[in-house]
Amino acid sequence: MSTVLRVSNLEVDFVINDGVMNSPLRGVNFEIKAGKTLGIVGETGCGKTLTATAIMGLLPSSAVQRGQIEFADHGVISNQQMAAIRGSEITMIFQNPQSAFNPIFTIGAQLTMVAQRRGIADIATVLTARLESVGLRDPQRVLESYPHELSGGMLQRCMIAMALLSSPKLLIADEPTTALDATIGDQVLQLIASLQKREGFAMLFISHDVTAVAKTSDEIAVIYAGRVVEIGPTADVMDSPQHPYTRGLLGAIPSADKARGTLVAIPGNVPSVLTHVKGCAFADRCSLRIDTCDQEPPIVRIGNQSVACWVVKS
Amino acid sequence: MLGGEIVSEVVMQISNLTKVFPLRDSKKGFTAVDAISIDLHKGEVLGVVGESGSGKSTLARCAFGITEPTEGSTTILGESLIGKSRKSTRALRANLGFVFQDPAGSINPRMSVHNAIAEPLMLAGMDSASIDKRVNFLMDRVGLATSQLSRKSHELSGGQCQRVAIARALATNPKIVLLDEPTSSLDLSVQAQILNLLEELRRDFDLTYFLISHNLDVVSHLSDRVAVMKDGVFVEVGTTRQVIDLPKHPFTRELIRVYSGGHADAPIHFDLDTWQDGPMNRWAFQNVSTFLPTQIIHPSAKPLTLDVAIDAQLEAITIDVAGSRYLLPELLADLDTDAMVVVRNNTIVYEKYSNEMTADSVHLLQSVSKSILGALFAIMADKGVVDINKAIAFYLPELNGSVYEKATIAQALDMTVAINFSEDYLDPQSEMTRLDRAAGWRTNTTGQDLGLRSFLKTLTASGEHGKAYQYCSANTDVLAWLISEVTQRSYQDLLTQYLWQPMGAHDDATVIVDGEGLSVGNGGISCTTRDLARFGLLMVNGGRANGQQVVPAAWVEATFDGASADVESADYLQALHPGGSYKNKWWITAGSSREIFGVGIYGQYVWVDPTSKTVIAKFSSLPIPVDGLHSRKHMALFRAICAQ
Numbered sequence: 040m041s042t043v044l045r046v047s048n049l050e051v052d053f054v055i056n057d058g059v060m061n062s063p064l065r066g067v068n069f070e071i072k073a074g075k076t077l078g079i080v081g082e083t084g085c086g087k088t089l090t091a092t093a094i095m096g097l098l099p100s101s102a103v104q105r106g107q108i109e110f111a112d113h114g115v116i117s118n119q120q121m122a123a124i125r126g127s128e129i130t131m132i133f134q135n136p137q138s139a140f141n142p143i144f145t146i147g148a149q150l151t152m153v154a155q156r157r158g159i160a161d162i163a164t165v166l167t168a169r170l171e172s173v174g175l176r177d178p179q180r181v182l183e184s185y186p187h188e189l190s191g192g193m194l195q196r197c198m199i200a201m202a203l204l205s206s207p208k209l210l211i212a213d214e215p216t217t218a219l220d221a222t223i224g225d226q227v228l229q230l231i232a233s234l235q236k237r238e239g240f241a242m243l244f245i246s247h248d249v250t251a252v253a254k255t256s257d258e259i260a261v262i263y264a265g266r267v268v269e270i271g272p273t274a275d276v277m278d279s280p281q282h283p284y285t286r287g288l289l290g291a292i293p294s295a296d297k298a299r300g301t302l303v304a305i306p307g308n309v310p311s312v313l314t315h316v317k318g319c320a321f322a323d324r325c326s327l328r329i330d331t332c333d334q335e336p337p338i339v340r341i342g343n344q345s346v347a348c349w350v351v352k353s
Numbered sequence: 354m355l356g357g358e359i360v361s362e363v364v365m366q367i368s369n370l371t372k373v374f375p376l377r378d379s380k381k382g383f384t385a386v387d388a389i390s391i392d393l394h395k396g397e398v399l400g401v402v403g404e405s406g407s408g409k410s411t412l413a414r415c416a417f418g419i420t421e422p423t424e425g426s427t428t429i430l431g432e433s434l435i436g437k438s439r440k441s442t443r444a445l446r447a448n449l450g451f452v453f454q455d456p457a458g459s460i461n462p463r464m465s466v467h468n469a470i471a472e473p474l475m476l477a478g479m480d481s482a483s484i485d486k487r488v489n490f491l492m493d494r495v496g497l498a499t500s501q502l503s504r505k506s507h508e509l510s511g512g513q514c515q516r517v518a519i520a521r522a523l524a525t526n527p528k529i530v531l532l533d534e535p536t537s538s539l540d541l542s543v544q545a546q547i548l549n550l551l552e553e554l555r556r557d558f559d560l561t562y563f564l565i566s567h568n569l570d571v572v573s574h575l576s577d578r579v580a581v582m583k584d585g586v587f588v589e590v591g592t593t594r595q596v597i598d599l600p601k602h603p604f605t606r607e608l609i610r611v612y613s614g615g616h617a618d619a620p621i622h623f624d625l626d627t628w629q630d631g632p633m634n635r636w637a638f639q640n641v642s643t644f645l646p647t648q649i650i651h652p653s654a655k656p657l658t659l660d661v662a663i664d665a666q667l668e669a670i671t672i673d674v675a676g677s678r679y680l681l682p683e684l685l686a687d688l689d690t691d692a693m694v695v696v697r698n699n700t701i702v703y704e705k706y707s708n709e710m711t712a713d714s715v716h717l718l719q720s721v722s723k724s725i726l727g728a729l730f731a732i733m734a735d736k737g738v739v740d741i742n743k744a745i746a747f748y749l750p751e752l753n754g755s756v757y758e759k760a761t762i763a764q765a766l767d768m769t770v771a772i773n774f775s776e777d778y779l780d781p782q783s784e785m786t787r788l789d790r791a792a793g794w795r796t797n798t799t800g801q802d803l804g805l806r807s808f809l810k811t812l813t814a815s816g817e818h819g820k821a822y823q824y825c826s827a828n829t830d831v832l833a834w835l836i837s838e839v840t841q842r843s844y845q846d847l848l849t850q851y852l853w854q855p856m857g858a859h860d861d862a863t864v865i866v867d868g869e870g871l872s873v874g875n876g877g878i879s880c881t882t883r884d885l886a887r888f889g890l891l892m893v894n895g896g897r898a899n900g901q902q903v904v905p906a907a908w909v910e911a912t913f914d915g916a917s918a919d920v921e922s923a924d925y926l927q928a929l930h931p932g933g934s935y936k937n938k939w940w941i942t943a944g945s946s947r948e949i950f951g952v953g954i955y956g957q958y959v960w961v962d963p964t965s966k967t968v969i970a971k972f973s974s975l976p977i978p979v980d981g982l983h984s985r986k987h988m989a990l991f992r993a994i995c996a997q
Contacts, residue, residue, distance in 0.1 A: 074798060082540035172868065174646070220404040221567065225611040229644065236625055237868060239798045247540065250612065291545035293574030295597045300552035302545035302574070308510045309540065 041111075043208050043241035044094070045070040049106035051086075051093055051265075060103075063312045064089055065265040065320075067106075069258075071209070074235065076242040078256030078273070080249050080288075082309045086265040087245045091211050094243070095129065096121035111208050127157055130202035134214035136194035140186040146197050147182030150204070157205045169200045174230055192223040199231065203238070210235075211243045216251055228255055249292060253277050261285045264310050264320030271344030281339075281346045284321045319349065364561050365393035365529055367416050370425035372408075385411040387585035388425065393529065398555065398562040400576030400593070402569050402608065408585040409565045410533060416563065417449055417531050418442065429529065447477060450527035454534035456514035460506040466492075466517050467502040473524045491520040494557075495550060512543035516550070523554065532564040536571060548575060569612040573597050581605045610643075625796050629778075631689065631976030634955055635708050638691070638717040638974055641879050645793060647863040648845040648872065650853045650880075657857025657887055657898055664702040667695065670997055674989035675982060684990050688956060688983065691716055691972040692882040695994055696890060698966050703994070706882070708974065715863065715879040716972040719953025722864075722878040723829045725852065725888065727766055727938030730832065731896075731908035732851045734762075739839055741766065748835050751806075756814040757831055764818045765828040768935050769920055771816035774825045778954060778978040784812070788827055792865070792873045804869040805830050821921035822935055826875035829938070833874025844872035855903040856891055858884045876953060882970050889959040889968035892939075892949065908937065913949060913963065915941035929984055942988075946995065954978035958987060962995040969994060 051064035064086045071077045081087050093104055096118035110116045111128065121129075133139050140149060147166065154162045170178035173196040186194060195215060202210055212231065216224030228251060235242060244255050252259055253273055260270040261282065269282040280286045290303025307324040310316060318333035319325070325332070327350045336347045372386040385408040393399050403409045414420040416427050418434040427434045432445050439446075453459045460469045467488055474484045492499055495516040506514055515535065522530055535551065536544040552575065555562060566572050572579055579596040581589040581604065588602040600606045625644070628637040641647060672679045685693060691710045695703035710716065718725070734741050739748065745757035745765060752758060760770040775783035790797040791808035802808040809831050833844045840847060845864050853862060862884060865877030880888075887898070892912070896904035916934035926933055932943035942948045946964035956973025969991050975983055 221611045222607055236796050288541055291541045293548055293570045295573035295593050300549050302549055304546040304549050305542040
């Protein structure tokens with residue numbers, strides 16, 4: 040199966056405070072094949088959204104980006120080339136559908152603008168079919184509605200419809216269900232999965248919600264302080280997490296089956312993006328820390344998983 | 354007490370609490386909390402889980418005296434909180450503590466950590482030396498260093514802020530603490546720290562928690578009892594184990610499914626290409642609407658009553674088949690039975706469910722769906738809506754040029770269309786698997802056969818129609834399309850109006866639709882076991898139900914008579930049923946009892962024996978679609994039951 044997106048050694052620096060560099064992304068590597076989903080899971084401030092922003096070529100001018108992004112048959116792609124295919128071959132859906140739509144235009148007007156930009160003929164028919172395909176039963180009413188007249192779940196469906204208008208090769212979904220109630224969020228996840236089955240696009244799924252990522256993704260990348268610390272097939276990562284952070288994260292999920300007061304609580308907090316990290320960023324919170332952890336950890340291959348850690352052994 | 358078995362002293366009694374918010378355009382207003390009563394016992398954690406707008410925060414605010422309820426009362430340690438001045442209840446309210454979702458927002462940003470914790474103590478009139486001592490003690494208990502006492506909330510992380518909020522809530526030594534989404538704005542690893550801390554404090558200080566959250570994981574982890582709230586009422590209350598392990602309300606089940614990373618008992622690696630095979634199908638056949646688009650076929654307002662008089666002797670019958678002797682339960686297990694209902698003389702004499710199936714759950718009929726389509730066509734033809742002797746393309750001109758240009762509706766009903774079509778369920782290149790892909794039953798990355806309509810147009814004729822029997826699922830899908838087109842109504846609406854309601858169905862049935870919303874006539878219906886039996890009863894009762902002719906009697910009789918002897922049969926059919934045939938979307942056994950049946954792959958049956966007036970509805974999840982041995986075992990099973 041063909042690789043749609045390959046990200047190699049992606050690093051991002053921000054120039055702040057008169058030349059002091061800060062590195063919120065420090066080495067992100069992964070690839071996504073057609074029809075497959077890679078889930079990026081991590082806590083606030085770990086660089087999940089920044090990764091998506093860098094791939095889309097949307098970093099602000101104060102950012103310095105290194106590493107390679109290869110996309111479909113374009114090969115290595117520059118930010119200028121990305122600008123040409125952004126919104127058509129790569130599209131994105133966001134966390135908060137209410138703020139993603141302009142409140143003063145109807146959904147129909149906004150979808151029409153996108154469709155015109157993509158050079159779609161017979162816009163009315165295409166929009167109706169698209170809205171039906173995302174499970175909106177009454178497309179005409181939706182098209183005539185303003186964003187505030189629709190529920191969060193319906194708006195998120197509209198955003199998905201908009202993102203798929205151009206039949207993209209890659210869909211980036213950044214926390215698409217976080218603002219929704221759990222049951223509605225689950226319906227949206229099921230919808231995205233069925234559309235992906237039907238239309239075959241690759242997906243980068245970003246969420247802090249481990250359960251949502253596990254449900255949706257073929258592969259999981261766990262990101263911590265700007266670095267992918269573990270990556271592998273979903274079932275492997277969920278069943279036998281290797282990196283101490285991944286283990287901690289999975290152990291921290293509460294459930295009725297875990298005795299009260301016994302959740303794995305990783306001490307401390309995710310380091311601030313302003314902290315200059317040397318070596319393994321997780322070392323300060325890690326119970327397995329050894330002396331060498333103050334140096335950049337190697338990538339260890341364990342089964343189908345790749346883990347950035349000095350301590351775990353293959 | 355509702356659901357639980359906790360017997361310690363009641364510290365908070367909530368009775369009939371109701372909160373109605375006025376609405377501009379409605380006299381009645383909006384009832385956010387609707388007459389809720391529940392007791393909190395000393396030392397317990399009561400968790401209320403619900404989605405946004407369910408009324409859980411309003412309930413908590415009313416119960417803790419923050420908001421005045423419209424009706425009802427709260428009693429704390431035996432004293433009523435409602436309808437009294439704030440001053441007169443100050444001492445009583447000192448027993449209450451509050452922790453809210455957004456810790457940064459619940460602490461005054463201009464106050465130091467010390468002052469934030471000390472404020473309630475000052476209000477309680479404590480002297481400053483005692484206050485300092487108490488603040489230091491609380492800081493230690495919530496895991497914060499005293500060096501942080503001079504900081505302000507913006508200098509703390511989210512987790513540290515929530516620790517300060519907890520210390521402040523515990524300052525006055527409350528007995529009952531309201532935790533309103535206490536960890537919802539925290540990262541997972543920090544949430545675990547706070548949940549552990551809350552449990553430790555509860556144990557050490559003998560606290561009672563009233564926890565509300567949208568997060569079922571959090572609620573079920575921390576609570577002794579769980580109340581599930583929806584639209585202002587508790588739809589379910591019980592001990593955490595009861596609610597999680599044996600959820601009763603559909604909304605609770607849905608929440609559990611969502612939070613368990615799929616269906617509560619869904620196979621972990623669900624795959625659209627293998628869901629029909631065992632053992633995945635055991636779950637999938639009962640939950641089709643969770644992964645494929647479906648439409649509802651509505652039941653009758655006055656369902657056909659089925660009396661129940663269980664015939665205990667049936668359980669003891671033995672069945673000899675394929676060289677073995679089986680007891681009935683053994684054979685049912687051997688045939689991966691999910692459900693079986695036997696109706697004799699309009700009375701249920703046997704009813705058995707397994708593999709998580711219940712009388713309320715629906716199961717995919719597979720090709721038994723075809724027999725239902727047959728009945729609808731009998732009704733439609735009788736009403737003059739369609740002429741079954743006309744070619745299909747007469748009604749669907751788009752099909753001119755395909756096999757359906759010449760083939761008639763009657764030939765499609767009787768499976769005598771000569772068509773280039775392989776019904777091989779396991780060959781990925783067969784027309785049958787192409788049909789599955791077109792219908793959305795399998796992954797379709799071919800870029801072709803997008804939807805049933807475009808697939809059906811590609812099918813070609815292989816000879817003269819009406820001469821020989823040839824089983825072909827597409828012949829049923831084309832008829833479902835045809836009848837929707839002719840009537841300009843959806844297939845599910847037609848079934849609801851002309852069949853499901855008149856025959857007295859008790860429950861919703863569903864039908865799978867393709868990506869364009871067209872019903873999958875060949876095998877897409879799911880219904881309850883009893884409703885399938887009701888459908889079978891129509892055939893036993895000459896097409897009548899509830900004193901009304903639902904399906905034309907002549908059509909029922911013609912079905913029992915079977916196909917004309919001129920139609921060339923197939924070897925496999927003759928091997929199983931010598932002299933048997935296929936007519937009107939039913940299989941005719943030509944047995945001595947004149948039985949007919951509908952059958953679907955992986956073991957779905959409706960068996961109709963007009964002689965003993967017996968109907969058997971059976972659902973199964975066999976590992977493979979069709980094989981002779983399973984078929985023979987089923988025939989032996991049904992005949993043994995009917996002979997009893």
